[in-house]
Amino acid sequence: MRRKLLDYSLEVGHETGGPKALGFERILGITSDDVDYIEQAIRVGILKAPIHSIRHNPPFGINCVVQFPIQGLGDKRLRAANLRTTWILVDASACPRLLTAFLRP
DSSP states (O other): OHHHIIIIITOTTSTTTHHHHHHIIIIIOOOGGGHHHHHHHHHHHHHHSOEEEEEEETTTEEEEEEEEEEEOOGGGTTOEEEEEEEEEEOSTTSOOEEEEEEEEO
16 A cells, blocks of 8 residues: 555646645645654554445456545644545455555545
8 A cells, every 4th residue: 555655646746646646735734744643644544434335347347336534634634535545356356455545635
């Protein structure tokens, strides 16, 4: 999860992840320096929130979306936004793997 967050969702220079990273920074003040914070928020949030949607994604497995609120940091600590995470489950014996995380209205 940490690598996906650092290399994609929080990486401003990433071709497709960059806009997600800019959203985290502009809306909640969260940058790649805050990976510990967002990683912990995800670990807690996915245990409390219901699965938002499930989609079969053959031949790769099943994609599950889990969405929950996350608080901002620093001067944006009074803000909150919905954090949408998408996970892939390859089979029943595998652990879910984070595909993406981004802010959602």
